[in-house]
Amino acid sequence: MKMAWKEMMKYKTRYLILGSIIFLISFLTLIISGLANGLSFDNASLVKNMPEGTYYMESKAEEQYNFSEISDSQRETIENSHGDAVFMSIQMGELEDEDGQKHGITYVTATDNEFFPDVEKGELILDESIQEDGIEAGDELSTNLMDDSFTVRDFAKQEKFSHSAVAFIHPDDFMNMYQSEKYQLAFTEDEEEDIDEMSAFNQNQFLNTIPSYSAEMLSLNMIIAFLFVISGMLFAIFFYMINVQKLGTYGILKAVGVKTITLLRLMWVQMILITLISLVIAISLSQLITLVLPEEMPYQLALETSAIMAAGFFIIGFIGATLSGVQISKVEPMEAINQGGA
Amino acid sequence: MSLLQIEELEKSFKIGRNEEKILKSVDLELEEGRITALVGTSGSGKSTLLTIAAGLQQSSGGIIKFSDKDLTNMSSSQMRDVRAKEFGFVFQHAHLVPFLSVKDQLNLMIDTAELKWSKKEKQQRIQDILETVDMWKHRDSDPDQLSGGEKQRVAIARAIIHEPKLLFADEPTASLDSKRSVEVMELIRSLSIERNITVLMVTHDEDMLVYADRTVEMKDGKIEK
Ligand SMILES: Nc1ncnc2c1ncn2[C@@H]1O[C@H](COP(=O)(O)OP(=O)(O)OP(=O)(O)O)[C@@H](O)[C@H]1O
Numbered sequence: 228m229k230m231a232w233k234e235m236m237k238y239k240t241r242y243l244i245l246g247s248i249i250f251l252i253s254f255l256t257l258i259i260s261g262l263a264n265g266l267s268f269d270n271a272s273l274v275k276n277m278p279e280g281t282y283y284m285e286s287k288a289e290e291q292y293n294f295s296e297i298s299d300s301q302r303e304t305i306e307n308s309h310g311d312a313v314f315m316s317i318q319m320g321e322l323e324d325e326d327g328q329k330h331g332i333t334y335v336t337a338t339d340n341e342f343f344p345d346v347e348k349g350e351l352i353l354d355e356s357i358q359e360d361g362i363e364a365g366d367e368l369s370t371n372l373m374d375d376s377f378t379v380r381d382f383a384k385q386e387k388f389s390h391s392a393v394a395f396i397h398p399d400d401f402m403n404m405y406q407s408e409k410y411q412l413a414f415t416e417d418e419e420e421d422i423d424e425m426s427a428f429n430q431n432q433f434l435n436t437i438p439s440y441s442a443e444m445l446s447l448n449m450i451i452a453f454l455f456v457i458s459g460m461l462f463a464i465f466f467y468m469i470n471v472q473k474l475g476t477y478g479i480l481k482a483v484g485v486k487t488i489t490l491l492r493l494m495w496v497q498m499i500l501i502t503l504i505s506l507v508i509a510i511s512l513s514q515l516i517t518l519v520l521p522e523e524m525p526y527q528l529a530l531e532t533s534a535i536m537a538a539g540f541f542i543i544g545f546i547g548a549t550l551s552g553v554q555i556s557k558v559e560p561m562e563a564i565n566q567g568g569a
Numbered sequence: 570m571s572l573l574q575i576e577e578l579e580k581s582f583k584i585g586r587n588e589e590k591i592l593k594s595v596d597l598e599l600e601e602g603r604i605t606a607l608v609g610t611s612g613s614g615k616s617t618l619l620t621i622a623a624g625l626q627q628s629s630g631g632i633i634k635f636s637d638k639d640l641t642n643m644s645s646s647q648m649r650d651v652r653a654k655e656f657g658f659v660f661q662h663a664h665l666v667p668f669l670s671v672k673d674q675l676n677l678m679i680d681t682a683e684l685k686w687s688k689k690e691k692q693q694r695i696q697d698i699l700e701t702v703d704m705w706k707h708r709d710s711d712p713d714q715l716s717g718g719e720k721q722r723v724a725i726a727r728a729i730i731h732e733p734k735l736l737f738a739d740e741p742t743a744s745l746d747s748k749r750s751v752e753v754m755e756l757i758r759s760l761s762i763e764r765n766i767t768v769l770m771v772t773h774d775e776d777m778l779v780y781a782d783r784t785v786e787m788k789d790g791k792i793e794k
């Protein structure tokens with residue numbers, strides 16, 4: 228322990244460089260996963276902000292919610308067994324502002340519920356991101372699907388669907404625009420259950436029915452996985468290299484009779500110290516970076532995710548240090564001294 | 570009584586594709602408490618013999634018995650234990666631990682030999698030995714702040730602080746001037762006498778042979794009879 232510290236103090240630059248590399252690699256990994264998570268959250272925050280539960284749509288719709296129409300009898304069946312059921316519909320559309328500028332949005336309407344804001348007929352509640360387009364509360368927005376125009380009443384935080392801003396509207400307006408008396412989807416917080424001619428989805432399964440979501444998630448997960456694997460390998464290689472570089476010193480220590488476990492402990496202590504410090508800085512910075520990232524850049528990094536990654540890095544660093552330790556324990560002292568050139 | 574017995578020791582190195590025999594059936598016995606000087610031309614295999622006898626590398630054949638224990642049959646951790654507790658080694662080049670101060674080199678050796686000395690006793694012994702090799706004033710220096718001769722004196726102190734039974738010294742005086750060489754040899758001899766330490770020492774310096782009880786010569790991988 229004392230020896231590990233003394234060595235690090237003697238070769239401050241070497242260990243500082245190693246620490247910086249570990250920091251940069253883990254920082255990069257954290258930032259990229261923050262951006263990837265942000266992107267996936269941005270795709271469907273409307274759904275991600277809902278509690279875990281079950282979504283139902285017509286089986287005939289073949290997992291395409293906008294082809295689903297829940298009939299009155301089906302609605303009754305669902306309501307009978309799930310008193311809390313919410314019925315909702317989602318449609319991609321657009322709104323035109325007073326200057327004739329068009330804005331792509333997603334209309335969402337639903338029966339009374341605690342997840343979405345209440346809206347009156349003729350009113351809109353929009354995702355706050357649309358404010359960047361210069362839309363303000365009180366603005367009149369029109370659509371060619373309806374004669375009357377909407378008044379923007381308020382904005383909601385993080386309500387997006389398929390990357391576009393959600394516009395909550397009153398069911399009557401929705402029925403009026405899309406000429407349909409029926410809702411597309413039912414949502415309950417209960418466990419999933421078999422209902423005739425209905426398909427059930429949990430949150431994740433439902434997200435995957437959103438066009439673009441599953442393809443996007445696949446790419447993002449791939450990016451994160453590759454990044455993690457490669458940075459993990461770099462981690463292991465760096466700890467391995469720094470120990471092999473010290474072969475001569477380890478040879479001297481072995482020659483005077485220092486135990487292998489003492490040498491291993493030395494490597495572990497150094498590895499843990501460096502990784503700990505680098506990861507603490509990387510995690511803090513990756514949390515603080517939200518303060519400087521522009522609003523429109525979706526970024527989301529849960530501490531839990533960071534902790535899992537940190538644990539992964541620790542294990543990998545440990546393996547790297549241990550592997551080099553095992554290798555060093557096998558060479559004869561004289562061989563180590565000669566090869567190490569110390 | 571002999572403390573170390575070397576019989577038919579062989580060592581080959583792979584050099585490129587060829588196996589080259591560096592030690593060809595070496596026989597050597599060290600009497601307990603005696604100083605044996607090993608001389609011979611450069612490249613005759615003196616350092617190789619010394620490091621194998623001290624368990625720092627494996628032989629290719631033969632037997633090494635240390636007070637009736639066969640070193641060639643030992644596991645590497647048993648060998649390590651013998652090195653830590655019973656052997657002292659002065660390398661041809663000092664080979665100090667680069668990041669430890671002079672004092673800590675000795676502390677490490679005391680800990681490694683698992684000596685149960687009190688803190689005060691440790692301090693006292695370290696001071697004694699460093700004063701003997703005239704390095705006490707450099708006790709807090711790191712090896713890279715010392716001259717070659719100074720390093721060698723620390724290496725000698727490290728090799729004897731734990732009072733080994735057997736001291737191997739590979740040209741301990743090579744990097745010292747003649748006055749220091751005499752001092753170091755007197756130190757080794759007085760330690761050998763006081764503490765009954767057996768010494769095997771390589772030297773090129775004819776003047777140092779007076780400190781040895783016996784001189785053996787190596788020639789071309791063999792001990793000359
Ligand atoms: N690890 C090794 N690999 C290959 N050859 C080696 C190795 N160690 C020593 N040798 C060879 O063995 C021979 C003897 O070397 P050694 O160091 O034992 O000589 P020496 O008698 O101590 O010489 P000197 O007086 O110059 O120190 C040399 O020819 C050397 O090149």
Ligand SMILES: [Mg+2]
Nearest residue numbers: 615616661739
């Ligand atoms: Mg030599």
